[in-house]
Amino acid sequence: MFNFTIITDDPQTDARTGIFETPHGRLLTPVFAPVGTQATVKTLTPRDLAESGATLVLANNYHLYLRPGTKLVAEFGGLHSFMGWPGPMLTDSGGFQVFSLAQMRKLDPDGVTFRSHIDGSLHRFTPESAIVSQEDLGADIIMCLDECPEPLDRKYNEDALARTHAWAARCRTAKRRPDQALFGIVQGGVFPDLRVESARTLRALDFPGYAIGGLSVGETKEQMYATLDVTVPELPVARPRYLMGVGAPEDVVEGVARGIDIFDCVLPTRVARNGGLLTCQGRMNLRNARYAADPLPIEPGCDCYACQHFSRAYLRHLFKTEEILGLHLATVHNVRFMIRLMEEIRQHIAAGTFAAFRSAFLAGYHLPDQDVRHAQKEKRRQAANRK
Amino acid sequence: MFNFTIITDDPQTDARTGIFETPHGRLLTPVFAPVGTQATVKTLTPRDLAESGATLVLANNYHLYLRPGTKLVAEFGGLHSFMGWPGPMLTDSGGFQVFSLAQMRKLDPDGVTFRSHIDGSLHRFTPESAIVSQEDLGADIIMCLDECPEPLDRKYNEDALARTHAWAARCRTAKRRPDQALFGIVQGGVFPDLRVESARTLRALDFPGYAIGGLSVGETKEQMYATLDVTVPELPVARPRYLMGVGAPEDVVEGVARGIDIFDCVLPTRVARNGGLLTCQGRMNLRNARYAADPLPIEPGCDCYACQHFSRAYLRHLFKTEEILGLHLATVHNVRFMIRLMEEIRQHIAAGTFAAFRSAFLAGYHLPDQDVRHAQKEKRRQAANRK
Numbered sequence: 001m002f003n004f005t006i007i008t009d010d011p012q013t014d015a016r017t018g019i020f021e022t023p024h025g026r027l028l029t030p031v032f033a034p035v036g037t038q039a040t041v042k043t044l045t046p047r048d049l050a051e052s053g054a055t056l057v058l059a060n061n062y063h064l065y066l067r068p069g070t071k072l073v074a075e076f077g078g079l080h081s082f083m084g085w086p087g088p089m090l091t092d093s094g095g096f097q098v099f100s101l102a103q104m105r106k107l108d109p110d111g112v113t114f115r116s117h118i119d120g121s122l123h124r125f126t127p128e129s130a131i132v133s134q135e136d137l138g139a140d141i142i143m144c145l146d147e148c149p150e151p152l153d154r155k156y157n158e159d160a161l162a163r164t165h166a167w168a169a170r171c172r173t174a175k176r177r178p179d180q181a182l183f184g185i186v187q188g189g190v191f192p193d194l195r196v197e198s199a200r201t202l203r204a205l206d207f208p209g210y211a212i213g214g215l216s217v218g219e220t221k222e223q224m225y226a227t228l229d230v231t232v233p234e235l236p237v238a239r240p241r242y243l244m245g246v247g248a249p250e251d252v253v254e255g256v257a258r259g260i261d262i263f264d265c266v267l268p269t270r271v272a273r274n275g276g277l278l279t280c281q282g283r284m285n286l287r288n289a290r291y292a293a294d295p296l297p298i299e300p301g302c303d304c305y306a307c308q309h310f311s312r313a314y315l316r317h318l319f320k321t322e323e324i325l326g327l328h329l330a331t332v333h334n335v336r337f338m339i340r341l342m343e344e345i346r347q348h349i350a351a352g353t354f355a356a357f358r359s360a361f362l363a364g365y366h367l368p369d370q371d372v373r374h375a376q377k378e379k380r381r382q383a384a385n386r387k
Numbered sequence: 388m389f390n391f392t393i394i395t396d397d398p399q400t401d402a403r404t405g406i407f408e409t410p411h412g413r414l415l416t417p418v419f420a421p422v423g424t425q426a427t428v429k430t431l432t433p434r435d436l437a438e439s440g441a442t443l444v445l446a447n448n449y450h451l452y453l454r455p456g457t458k459l460v461a462e463f464g465g466l467h468s469f470m471g472w473p474g475p476m477l478t479d480s481g482g483f484q485v486f487s488l489a490q491m492r493k494l495d496p497d498g499v500t501f502r503s504h505i506d507g508s509l510h511r512f513t514p515e516s517a518i519v520s521q522e523d524l525g526a527d528i529i530m531c532l533d534e535c536p537e538p539l540d541r542k543y544n545e546d547a548l549a550r551t552h553a554w555a556a557r558c559r560t561a562k563r564r565p566d567q568a569l570f571g572i573v574q575g576g577v578f579p580d581l582r583v584e585s586a587r588t589l590r591a592l593d594f595p596g597y598a599i600g601g602l603s604v605g606e607t608k609e610q611m612y613a614t615l616d617v618t619v620p621e622l623p624v625a626r627p628r629y630l631m632g633v634g635a636p637e638d639v640v641e642g643v644a645r646g647i648d649i650f651d652c653v654l655p656t657r658v659a660r661n662g663g664l665l666t667c668q669g670r671m672n673l674r675n676a677r678y679a680a681d682p683l684p685i686e687p688g689c690d691c692y693a694c695q696h697f698s699r700a701y702l703r704h705l706f707k708t709e710e711i712l713g714l715h716l717a718t719v720h721n722v723r724f725m726i727r728l729m730e731e732i733r734q735h736i737a738a739g740t741f742a743a744f745r746s747a748f749l750a751g752y753h754l755p756d757q758d759v760r761h762a763q764k765e766k767r768r769q770a771a772n773r774k
Contacts, residue, residue, distance in 0.1 A: 038704075038705075042712070043711045044712070068679070068704040075680065076682065076700065076701070082698075082700075082701055084701075292459070293459060293462065295463065305434070311463065313459065314471075316455075318425075318427060321450075321454055323427050324711055324714060325427045325431065325432065327711060328432070328711070
């Protein structure tokens with residue numbers, strides 16, 4: 001269980017393909033995991049997910065601990081049976097959400113006390129309790145409780161790192177279920193020496209997999225890529241590497257090139273619900289009047305249900321009339337886009353053509369303006385903090 | 388085309404089974420049509436609809452005329468190809484919506500001028516224009532432009548009826564496409580003499596099918612059933628009879644017993660989105676705390692995707708967390724419930740056991756309190772009028 005076998009090493013980049021075995025099935029890596037925060041990938045049934053080719057699905061311990069409660073999910077035999085997803089699953093510990101969503105948080109060496117963003121009720125996570133609730137949820141891959149500080153604040157990162165490392169060791173000790181793999185989470189903001197220290201500290205604890213956290217939270221893309229450049233070489237070659245919360249298509253391609261095996265992100269599903277459709281040319285805004293009479297599918301050649309059955313004009317009509325079916329069909333497309341991207345990436349690594357694919361993809365993919373993206377992200381963070 | 392063949396006449400009631408042939412397939416009657424007002428049955432894909440066993444799907448001329456425009460739909464080859472539904476379709480003329488939704492309306496003998504409920508823009512429907520736009524939409528069954536007055540206002544009903552009859556004759560003359568069947572709409576409120584007059588007037592115009600409009604709009608159930616009792620016998624036996632906007636399970640059973648062949652209603656899909664689930668025992672409110680840990684499906688024995696895969700506890704979790712998947716799964720169940728009800732009704736008519744089925748169904752089906760229903764309906768009407 002949890003064997004990780006590297007199949008192909010790309011000679012020109014640090015990309016690799018592999019097989020990661022979990023109790024609920026094999027993951028072909030690199031893999032992208034759609035996010036089902038509240039035990040549902042928004043607007044999709046498990047059947048839709050399976051049809052998209054998704055293999056790994058994420059859920060979140062913070063949200064599920066608050067609603068419906070992890071004990072209740074345990075009574076239903078865990079997340080797999082509760083939400084009807086038979087394949088591999090991963091839960092985040094909720095550390096990130098405690099720091100980004102909770103109304104109030106008070107840290108002490110033993111854990112964190114916080115108020116629910118839903119009703120203000122008081123709760124407490126410790127490394128041990130985060131393991132217990134993730135054992136109740138029963139995902140194949142579970143995460144250490146960590147602290148996710150502002151990436152550019154040196155002092156904060158130093159203090160947080162000490163806690164994150166101590167908590168990682170305690171999570172390791174607390175974990176009991178043999179059918180779950182506990183990953184350690186490397187933190188350290190954008191500071192190379194802290195990242196190296198973190199990777200080495202966690203590596204000494206010998207986790208079956210390693211996550212890189214605290215990225216895509218406000219730093220620039222250049223800073224994110226540079227952080228990967230210094231962090232990944234410090235992680236053991238033979239263990240899967242998971243880049244948390246990163247899933248813009250261009251970042252996935254760049255992450256793979258730097259040796260990342262697992263990605264998750266709400267981006268494809270979130271932008272879908274705003275009418276943002278992923279294509280090989282970049283994001284398309286379906287609300288735009290230019291698509292009002294457009295008979296083409298979202299992306300010609302795409303094999304998803306939305307592209308096989310509907311025109312851009314019909315999908316735009318659904319968005320303009322605020323019909324839920326629009327949110328669903330856009331999500332179906334975007335998830336399938338990400339899964340197809342991963343399939344192509346694996347094929348190109350296997351064929352030795354990944355470096356050329358990377359260049360061609362990035363040349364063809366029009367990026368939203370970085371300032372615009374940062375402004376959007378900042379707005380979301382502020383909105384979340386105000387909650 | 389549009390042959391209607393009666394297969395079985397129930398000896399104990401006025402129920403009957405039949406086959407109504409349309410250019411997009413045969414309808415086994417009695418049939419319930421889910422409502423896809425804006426060219427989408429809310430939250431469902433055409434595949435979901437097909438899996439529910441739905442055969443006839445409704446759309447609305449008023450809404451589609453405003454958005455995206457019936458000319459645009461015509462450019463896409465009509466509603467069937469625009470929304471991806473290959474089976475039989477029916478469009479309402481929009482008369483009801485002009486009178487219930489539009490911000491302002493001004494009647495004259497030639498038609499009605501109104502302001503859009505969306506943006507206040509000025510528009511005009513005439514009998515002829517309502518036919519043209521329904522020809523653009525291309526549904527198999529289209530409806531005359533009618534006026535739907537308050538059911539209890541005698542003078543209003545008398546005046547409206549004269550217009551509705553004159554407009555029916557003009558719609559009949561205006562209609563051109565041979566692949567569409569135009570139904571006349573009987574009006575007359577709760578007044579038996581007006582209903583008889585309306586049925587006889589329209590019958591003289593020899594429509595391929597007859598609708599009964601202006602019911603389930605504020606009158607009591609007793610008044611609705613009494614109106615059917617006087618109206619249906621005035622309609623030709625050999626033509627399909629369509630009871631517009633009626634689709635509560637108990638009303639469908641009572642309507643079938645009175646000789647109705649076609650039903651449509653937003654009720655199953657609308658109550659689903661409020662967490663109201665249809666079962667043989669009545670409506671179940673999924674938000675109720677009693678279902679928080681309930682491992683049963685919505686309705687044991689139901690073959691819908693929601694009942695086959697999920698517990699009441701999981702579905703309640705989706706509603707409590709405001710997840711769109713909850714709206715979808717509840718809709719899947721309610722539409723399937725209605726289609727199964729029609730399948731059972733047809734089987735019982737064929738087997739000569741419909742009268743017993745009717746008694747047993749109504750004895751087992753707990754009705755929401757009538758005062759509560761009326762209050763809800765009144766609230767919705769006022770909300771719509773305020774728009």
